[in-house]
Amino acid sequence: ATLWYLGKFTTNQVFPPGPRPLPVLGNILDLTTKELWLRAHEWAKQYGSITYVHIFGQDVLFLNDANMAAELLDRRGATYSGKPRLVMVGEMCGCEKMIPFTTYNDAFRRRRKLMQMTLGPRNIQNYHSGMEAETKTFLRSIVSDPSNYLRHIRRYAGGLTLSVVYGYKALSSNDPYLLLAEECMTLLSNEMAPGPGIWPVDIFPILRYFPKWLPGGTFKVKAAKWKQRMEEFIEKPWAHAKASMMSGTILPSFCSTFLEKGHLPPEEEEDVKYSANSMYAASADTTITTISHLILAMMYYPECFKKAREEIEEVVGKSRLPNFNDRASLPYLECILNETWRWGCPVPLNLPHLVTEDDIFQGKTVRKGALVIANIWAILRDEAIYPDASTFRPERFMEDISPEKMKQRDPRNYIFGFGRRRCPGADLVDSSIWLLLATMVAVIDISKPVNSDGTEFEPEIEFDNFVFRTPKAFQFRVRMRSNLLEDA
Numbered sequence: 001a002t003l004w005y006l007g008k009f010t011t012n013q014v015f016p017p018g019p020r021p022l023p024v025l026g027n028i029l030d031l032t033t034k035e036l037w038l039r040a041h042e043w044a045k046q047y048g049s050i051t052y053v054h055i056f057g058q059d060v061l062f063l064n065d066a067n068m069a070a071e072l073l074d075r076r077g078a079t080y081s082g083k084p085r086l087v088m089v090g091e092m093c094g095c096e097k098m099i100p101f102t103t104y105n106d107a108f109r110r111r112r113k114l115m116q117m118t119l120g121p122r123n124i125q126n127y128h129s130g131m132e133a134e135t136k137t138f139l140r141s142i143v144s145d146p147s148n149y150l151r152h153i154r155r156y157a158g159g160l161t162l163s164v165v166y167g168y169k170a171l172s173s174n175d176p177y178l179l180l181a182e183e184c185m186t187l188l189s190n191e192m193a194p195g196p197g198i199w200p201v202d203i204f205p206i207l208r209y210f211p212k213w214l215p216g217g218t219f220k221v222k223a224a225k226w227k228q229r230m231e232e233f234i235e236k237p238w239a240h241a242k243a244s245m246m247s248g249t250i251l252p253s254f255c256s257t258f259l260e261k262g263h264l265p266p267e268e269e270e271d272v273k274y275s276a277n278s279m280y281a282a283s284a285d286t287t288i289t290t291i292s293h294l295i296l297a298m299m300y301y302p303e304c305f306k307k308a309r310e311e312i313e314e315v316v317g318k319s320r321l322p323n324f325n326d327r328a329s330l331p332y333l334e335c336i337l338n339e340t341w342r343w344g345c346p347v348p349l350n351l352p353h354l355v356t357e358d359d360i361f362q363g364k365t366v367r368k369g370a371l372v373i374a375n376i377w378a379i380l381r382d383e384a385i386y387p388d389a390s391t392f393r394p395e396r397f398m399e400d401i402s403p404e405k406m407k408q409r410d411p412r413n414y415i416f417g418f419g420r421r422r423c424p425g426a427d428l429v430d431s432s433i434w435l436l437l438a439t440m441v442a443v444i445d446i447s448k449p450v451n452s453d454g455t456e457f458e459p460e461i462e463f464d465n466f467v468f469r470t471p472k473a474f475q476f477r478v479r480m481r482s483n484l485l486e487d488a
């Protein structure tokens with residue numbers, strides 16, 4: 001192993017700059033399991049647009065500015081769109097066909113096409129009524145039972161995706177498909193892929209063939225148990241979609257678009273089934289994180305939300321809820337959404353891409369097999385694009401700057417990832433979150449929590465997820481300000 005390691009680093013290759021590694025271990029001690037994006041941002045300030053680290057010889061590149069991410073992940077996308085092999089999570093626990101874990105091959109390309117076809121901007125209006133229904137259910141629940149707000153957000157995110165993807169309407173938080181998804185997503189985030197999600201078997205795949213009774217072999221027992229649940233997560237909602245197509249009860253959705261063609265050839269059936277499951281899986285944590293950011297922003301910046309409410313009252317009035325036809329007439333609300341996407345930054349270090357061919361960039365070596373991480377956090381706090389970047393300031397999106405600069409400021413260029421792997425749910429979620437924000441601003445107030453003596457206190461906000469910037473459950477106060485949801 002030592003010879004192999006030395007071989008990797010005794011060439012004339014010139015790597016981009018980065019923190020000094022230890023022999024063999026590399027930069028493992030430079031990583032943190034909490035808010036790694038803060039450390040990566042420090043590196044960005046020190047090393048510039050690209051930072052190189054390695055962990056046990058695995059090259060990792062952090063791309064710290066928008067131009068660098070566009071150059072490598074968009075323009076050189078043919079080489080920068082692969083995915084690492086994940087033996088434990090992918091092969092042993094049954095997640096290898098989930099699109100975020102799938103490498104860049106023919107099946108991947110076919111499945112992306114299916115998703116883009118049904119989730120593109122022209123199809124989003126098919127899902128508007130589902131979004132309206134889920135928004136109202138969510139707001140009624142959060143007001144009546146705020147301490148369980150995370151549960152209500154999960155119900156919102158899962159319910160919306162079940163209807164958009166599988167054409168199925170969940171009737172309560174105890175819906176079996178919602179519960180199954182929640183269990184599997186918790187397994188995936190907390191058990192299978194905790195922290196960086198790397199298991200010893202990912203580094204030494206031979207361990208997979210060692211007997212499970214050997215010391216350390218319990219991962220095989222766990223993997224077999226988890227795989228069974230993940231298979232149910234893939235198969236059960238799909239079987240239900242097929243049955244409801246036969247009985248004519250399926251709602252217009254991703255699955256119905258394909259099932260209404262009749263019998264699907266096996267390859268297409270697999271494509272639809274795995275694309276559906278991937279969307280269901282990929283939408284959960286991201287949506288939960290974003291809605292938590294909306295609540296935090298409303299709590300910390302009441303003056304901005306007051307302005308947005310006044311805009312809604314002027315344009316929409318007080319006798320109905322805002323709807324999608326109002327969107328173009330609510331420019332300040334749009335600025336709030338932009339700023340919440342930017343300030344919240346739901347997936348700060350994107351999902352890793354893998355380089356599939358050796359490359360040279362600005363005279364520096366990028367080796368085949370390197371992991372490339374877009375440092376979205378650093379981009380969204382880049383003073384050259386967002387002056388006074390640490391402040392929550394929706395007005396930055398109304399400034400009198402050139403159209404090119406304003407286009408560059410749009411956080412949607414970054415928060416949904418890049419190039420051939422950019423999030424296929426971006427248009428869908430930008431609409432659903434807009435409606436949720438507009439309705440929240442119109443009907444509820446959110447403020448800081450109070451002690452038993454009625455004095456406000458600062459809630460504790462902690463981010464401990466390795467991938468998503470999800471705040472742990474926090475306290476806040478919520479109040480219904482309107483009766484528009486009563487008979488809606």
Ligand code: HEM
Nearest residue numbers: 099100279282283286290346347351416417418421423425
């Ligand atoms: C708040 C909401 C969301 C955010 C911030 C978000 C963000 C992201 C990001 C950063 C990626 C990685 C892109 C890359 O590798 O360059 C991604 C991938 C993905 N997202 Fe989203 N997402 C959201 C919601 C959704 C929804 C609602 C769906 C489906 C309905 C979805 C489906 C996917 C899928 C399938 C992938 C994998 C794409 C691939 O690897 O090719 N996402 N998302």
